[in-house]
Amino acid sequence: MSKILCKCGNMMAVHTMEEDFLYDLIPQKALMDIVGKWKNIRADIYPDSLTNLYNQFRKDVYICPVCNRLLIESDEDPNLFDSYVKEAK
Ligand SMILES: [Zn+2]
Secondary structure (H helix, E strand, O other): OOEEEOOOOOEEEOOOOOOOOEEEEOOHHHHHHHHHHHHHHHOOOOOOHHHHHHHOOOEEEEEOOOOOOEEEEOOOOOOOEEEEOOOOO
8 A cells, every 4th residue: 555645734545546536647658659569468478568568657646635736756766756736827
């Protein structure tokens, strides 16, 4: 189980990987590469090939349900998260 504390004070704990605040972030180009390789992966005897390929490119993203901040896995350290707040109009 992973959990992360938002700057607003809200704790988001992952129990099932189906929480509404949990997202993946993946470059569109990487996703298209994965889709392009899907034909070969389908024939692979290892069912985790697609997941392994996807996980090479994805980042964990949390959207705090209290303050709507985005917390995105850091490029420098996957144990740290960069926090983003929507700009006011
Ligand atoms: Zn928050």
